[in-house]
Amino acid sequence: MPNSKKLIIDGAESSNIWHCFDDETPLAEAPAIISLARLQDEGAELVAAGKKLGVILRAGEKQGEDVHALKPFLDNLAVVAIEFPVYRNGRGYSAARILREQMGFRGEIRAVGEVLFDQWQFMHRCGINAFEVDADVSLEAFQEALDELSAAYQPAADPQRGILWRRHN
Amino acid sequence: MYRYDEFDHQLVAERVEQFRGQVERRVSGELSEDAFKPLRLMNGVYLQLHAYMLRVAIPYGTLSSRQLRKLAHIAREYDRGYGHFTTRQNIQYNWPALARIPDLLAELAEVEMHAIQTSGNCIRNVTSDQYAGAIADEIEDPRIISEIIRQWSTFHPEFSYLPRKFKIAVTGHAHDRAAIKLHDIGIVIVRNEAGEIGYEVHVGGGQGRTPFIAKKLAEFVPKDKLLAYLEAVMRVYNMLGRRDNSYKARIKILVHETGEEEMRKLVEAEFAQIDASKMLEVPQAEIDRITRYFEPPAFETLPAESAAFNKAQADDAGFAQWCRTNVVAHRQLGYSIVNISLKPIGGVPGDATDVQMEAIAELAEVYSFDELRVTHEQNLVLPHIRLDDLKAVYDRLVTHELATPNLGLISDAIACPGLDYCNLANARSIPLAQEISNRFADLDRQYDIGELKIKISGCINACGHHHVGHIGILGVDKKGTEFYQVSLGGSADEHASLGDITGRAFTEDTIVDAIETLVETYVGLRHADERFIETYRRVGLTPFKERLYAE
Numbered sequence: 111m112p113n114s115k116k117l118i119i120d121g122a123e124s125s126n127i128w129h130c131f132d133d134e135t136p137l138a139e140a141p142a143i144i145s146l147a148r149l150q151d152e153g154a155e156l157v158a159a160g161k162k163l164g165v166i167l168r169a170g171e172k173q174g175e176d177v178h179a180l181k182p183f184l185d186n187l188a189v190v191a192i193e194f195p196v197y198r199n200g201r202g203y204s205a206a207r208i209l210r211e212q213m214g215f216r217g218e219i220r221a222v223g224e225v226l227f228d229q230w231q232f233m234h235r236c237g238i239n240a241f242e243v244d245a246d247v248s249l250e251a252f253q254e255a256l257d258e259l260s261a262a263y264q265p266a267a268d269p270q271r272g273i274l275w276r277r278h279n
Numbered sequence: 280m281y282r283y284d285e286f287d288h289q290l291v292a293e294r295v296e297q298f299r300g301q302v303e304r305r306v307s308g309e310l311s312e313d314a315f316k317p318l319r320l321m322n323g324v325y326l327q328l329h330a331y332m333l334r335v336a337i338p339y340g341t342l343s344s345r346q347l348r349k350l351a352h353i354a355r356e357y358d359r360g361y362g363h364f365t366t367r368q369n370i371q372y373n374w375p376a377l378a379r380i381p382d383l384l385a386e387l388a389e390v391e392m393h394a395i396q397t398s399g400n401c402i403r404n405v406t407s408d409q410y411a412g413a414i415a416d417e418i419e420d421p422r423i424i425s426e427i428i429r430q431w432s433t434f435h436p437e438f439s440y441l442p443r444k445f446k447i448a449v450t451g452h453a454h455d456r457a458a459i460k461l462h463d464i465g466i467v468i469v470r471n472e473a474g475e476i477g478y479e480v481h482v483g484g485g486q487g488r489t490p491f492i493a494k495k496l497a498e499f500v501p502k503d504k505l506l507a508y509l510e511a512v513m514r515v516y517n518m519l520g521r522r523d524n525s526y527k528a529r530i531k532i533l534v535h536e537t538g539e540e541e542m543r544k545l546v547e548a549e550f551a552q553i554d555a556s557k558m559l560e561v562p563q564a565e566i567d568r569i570t571r572y573f574e575p576p577a578f579e580t581l582p583a584e585s586a587a588f589n590k591a592q593a594d595d596a597g598f599a600q601w602c603r604t605n606v607v608a609h610r611q612l613g614y615s616i617v618n619i620s621l622k623p624i625g626g627v628p629g630d631a632t633d634v635q636m637e638a639i640a641e642l643a644e645v646y647s648f649d650e651l652r653v654t655h656e657q658n659l660v661l662p663h664i665r666l667d668d669l670k671a672v673y674d675r676l677v678t679h680e681l682a683t684p685n686l687g688l689i690s691d692a693i694a695c696p697g698l699d700y701c702n703l704a705n706a707r708s709i710p711l712a713q714e715i716s717n718r719f720a721d722l723d724r725q726y727d728i729g730e731l732k733i734k735i736s737g738c739i740n741a742c743g744h745h746h747v748g749h750i751g752i753l754g755v756d757k758k759g760t761e762f763y764q765v766s767l768g769g770s771a772d773e774h775a776s777l778g779d780i781t782g783r784a785f786t787e788d789t790i791v792d793a794i795e796t797l798v799e800t801y802v803g804l805r806h807a808d809e810r811f812i813e814t815y816r817r818v819g820l821t822p823f824k825e826r827l828y829a830e
Contacts, residue, residue: 170522171523172521172522172523173521176518177518198317198440198522199440200437200438200439200440200441201517203436203437203439204514204517204518205518207437212552228317229440231436232437232439235436236436236437259290259293260290260293261286261289262436263430263433263434263435264435264436264506265559266436266437274430274431274561274565275561276286277284277564277568278565
């Protein structure tokens with residue numbers, strides 16, 4: 111992660127213990143975030159060797175990586191980083207919800223890439239709890255963005271109940 | 280009609296303040312135009328050829344008189360004294376100043392209106408049948424489920440950055456006035472053999488440069504499962520829809536490239552997951568609460584015939600003609616549905632001035648239980664007018680030049696804003712609509728021609744619905760000159776079809792003559808009272824083409 115970024119996990123600034131590796135570089139001691147392809151190729155042996163693992167799910171333009179492909183590895187993944195290559199590419203919102211609501215993933219889901227002020231609340235509602243943001247973002251501004259809309263009409267991956275349901279207890 | 284509760288009010292107010300902050304950050308330079316663009320688009324603000332344009336949502340085309348008065352006020356105070364009703368039952372203002380838009384939105388919020396999700400790659404304003412709740416033989420008022428969809432889709436956290444915009448339309452009637460088969464999702468309210476009400480769901484329709492009629496993905500989705508089904512369609516689209524080419528990003532392309540059967544499987548698999556959670560089943564008490572807002576107004580018990588109405592028709596031939604073209608039978612005895620044409624001869628299709636809007640608002644308040652509708656064909660509707668009151672309504676409309684008796688006729692064209700406003704357009708649409716209207720100004724001739732839907736788009740994006748015009752006209756640009764390509768046989772109703780291109784395009788000097796040739800060809804070929812579209816479907820393209828390109 112370049113220095114111009116800051117990591118916010120569950121609302122608190124956190125140091126990033128994870129290192130991202132491309133598919134050719136041998137993994138060092140530190141916890142490693144690797145590609146889906148590498149996870150599929152080497153995941154079993156890395157887990158057997160006691161390696162702490164994370165994965166990055168790429169969004170792609172024509173097509174993105176399928177979140178369902180993570181299923182065999184979920185128990186051994188501490189972090190799923192979801193890529194938002196540009197703010198317009200919103201595939202990751204669906205991936206996050208499927209991870210939380212259908213695959214029962216309880217680890218860290220981290221938004222990386224173009225992760226801007228006006229997206230944080232929606233990302234958070236979809237189950238993303240870690241945000242790689244610009245270094246000059248204050249925690250106050252972050253919290254303000256998360257609270258920008260005080261209610262939601264529909265249920266999502268957060269505990270908030272939709273207005274259509276709240277009106278009748 | 281639906282009224283906001285404290286939640287709705289609060290969210291719209293918060294959104295206005297959120298956008299005010301975003302506009303301030305843009306004006307101060309903190310936000311670049313590129314970063315501001317998706318934010319303004321989520322709030323209905325476009326950058327057009329000459330200025331910003333604001334599109335205001337009119338959910339499922341229903342308005343109160345108070346709301347229409349506010350729209351008139353905004354036209355006067357923030358724009359140049361008029362507004363433009365669109366093919367998605369919305370209204371656009373062409374000249375607001377960006378810095379004043381937050382104030383404008385705050386004024387709209389006072390009357391429970393907003394511009395949320397009228398642009399951008401999100402779920403857009405839901406559209407529906409303009410005769411909802413007024414027409415006979417409706418299975419259920421489509422505005423009830425439309426309102427539930429409106430709420431579910433508003434600020435949807437997962438579906439606000441879709442591959443492309445997403446449009447949903449609903450009809451509760453066998454005769455489709457909402458063009459549901461030309462939408463990303465089209466919903467038909469149906470009754471199954473057990474007598475239960477549910478939804479037929481069509482997916483992947485659309486126009487633009489690659490038009491498709493939607494495929495029926497589900498025959499019958501039970502009432503309490505619709506939101507789960509919609510969420511499943513949206514999720515499949517959000518994950519699999521293409522983002523490498525904006526012209527291939529709509530769900531119609533995904534359905535086409537994936538294949539109908541495979542798409543159905545993908546949606547059903549996702550639906551099974553969502554349905555198992557039960558999280559999208561709206562409580563019955565909430566459905567009942569929303570339903571109550573759409574209960575029929577307190578109609579009087581009236582006889583089927585009105586002596587006053589019959590006499591007025593006998594006395595005033597103009598009135599009688601307007602009744603024949605613009606007035607439709609109502610479900611309630613003694614009432615009628617009035618269509619107000621926003622297509623005066625030679626006028627700009629869909630435009631209304633502040634004064635006209637106020638006059639219509641008054642008519643709605645006095646005569647139509649305070650209700651109004653906007654149609655996707657860019658006209659307005661007074662849905663509940665007593666036969667006894669028709670003459671008084673007509674006289675007021677005449678005063679304001681709103682009584683053109685041309686509904687469904689050749690001069691009742693749809694036209695996109697075209698090169699007069701839009702920075703995507705290749706050609707002008709509005710002046711062409713005006714020229715055609717002037718050429719066929721003689722109403723007797725229009726009546727003789729009968730129902731004929733002309734739809735004009737200034738570019739391939741097809742905002743003027745040319746693919747589904749009985750006669751469709753598409754503006755194309757060839758080396759800096761405007762040309763018009765003609766297609767025939769399109770239709771947007773329950774028998775939806777895409778038009779066939781006739782051949783070589785016409786110049787602006789020859790296009791109106793070409794339309795005249797097509798009309799004359801039809802008149803020569805038709806059997807008895809066959810409509811243009813029926814004749815076309817019987818005889819096909821060839822006889823029209825031969826006449827059109829004869830030397």
